[in-house]
Amino acid sequence: MSKVKYRYRKFSDYLKDRYGCRVYKVGVNAGFSCPNRDGKKSSGGCIYCNNKTFGRQDKPVREQIEDGINFTRKRCSAEKHIIYFQSFTNTYAxxxxxxxxxxxxxxxxxxxxxxxxxxxxxxxxEKLDIVEKFCEDYEVWMEYGLQSINDRTLNFINRGHSYGDFLNAVKLTRKRKDIKISPHVIIGLPGETGSDFKKTAREMGRLKVDGIKIHPQHVVKDTLLEELYKNGDYNPPGFKDYTSAAADFLEYLWPDTVIQRITATCPTDMLLAPEWLNNTGSVIKDVNEQLAERKSRQGRLFSI
Ligand code: SF4
Structure with missing residues (x-):
């Protein structure tokens, strides 16, 4: 079987090129909170957030790391690892x-x-001083949750920060030349149209971010978004709408940006919609096929 040629810069390929072996991320829940949940920024959190999807922190961090290393070694023949402080806000201390x-x-x-x-x-x-110390021995990524560059949307989804806050984080981080930046963005946010996420995509291109995670908006139980969905005030994108929008997004990015994710997963007992969310293989395949049909690739519409 011939190997699929991807029309975007996959994270796994980037890691293989850099390290010459299989490198896997090990996600850790270090027991942080979030200022958007504890009332410091705002109360209630982002309208799509149910912290149960992050998994419980029922093991010490060392045990989680050891389990993750052992699991990826056995299951995927991983030889090296990146430890990902994932759940909640991992600089909130x-x-x-x-x-x-x-x-x-x-x-x-x-x-x-x-x-x-x-x-x-x-x-x-002060926090970047700590993070920067790791650059001597490790590849270091800051993954900033942005979701959209549209402040109206950020307000509506109750993010508790603005696009200006993101630009400030980028400015501070870029002063530390070895720390890589990877924003998280969402396609299909409530109230957003194609022109909104294309603006976000163009901006991520202009900023030449080192990496990016692109997610489809999905509806999780026990969130404010669930209410909007059940009242008929919000519908997440359909499969083709999403894969087409994700292909559009990739076209605007800098060709060197590493695509860390192009989809998302959610525990099935917590997911309300869309029903295709966890078919990650199909999403990835379709995004790539859409780029192929267009004779396009990541960065085709990139400009600064
Ligand atoms: S999605 Fe992240 S930033 Fe938003 S409330 Fe949940 S933990 Fe906080």
Missing amino acids: TPGKLEKLYNIIREYSSVVGLSIGTRPDCIDN
């Missing part, structure tokens, strides 16, 4: 506490990278 926590990755010889998921309004120079 004092610099001293963050350093102690991130230092745990130094105990594992197969670890080559540190990835930190956080909000763009939860980073500052």
Whole structure:
């Protein structure tokens, strides 16, 4: 069987080229909270967020890392690992506490990278001083949850931060030349049309972000978005709408941006819609086929 040629820069290919072996991310829930849930920024959290989808933190961080390393070694023959502080806001603590926590990755010889998921309004120079120390020995990523560059949308989904906050985070992070930036964006946000996400895509192209995660909006139980969905005030994108929009998005990006994700998953007992969400293989295949049909690829419409 011939190998599929991807028309975008897949994260797995980037890692293979860089390390010459299989590198897997190990996601960790370090027990953080989020200022958008505890009332510091706003109350209630983002309208699509149900923290149960992040999984429970029922094991110490070291145990989670060891389990993840062992699992990916057995299941995927992984040789190296990137530890991904994933759940909630992973810079929401004092610099001293963050350093102690991130230092745990130094105990594992197969670890080559540190990835930190956080909000763009939860980073500052003191915290970046801590993160930057890891650049000497590790590949370091800051994954900033952005979702959209449209402040009206950010308000509506109750993000509790603005696009300006994201630009500020990018500015601060770019002063540390070895820290890579990977925003998270969502296609199909309530009230957004194709022109909104194309603006977000163009902006991510203009900023030449190092990586990106692109997700379809989905409806999870026990969220405000569930109410909108059940009242008929919101519908998530259909399969073809999403894959076509994701292909559009890729066309606007910088050709060197690494695509960390082009879809999302959700535990089936918590997912309300769309029903195709967890068919990740089909989504990836269709996005790539749409680019092929257009004789296009990531970066075709890139401009700065
Ligand atoms: S910032 Fe993240 S953890 Fe916080 S409410 Fe929004 S989605 Fe949930």
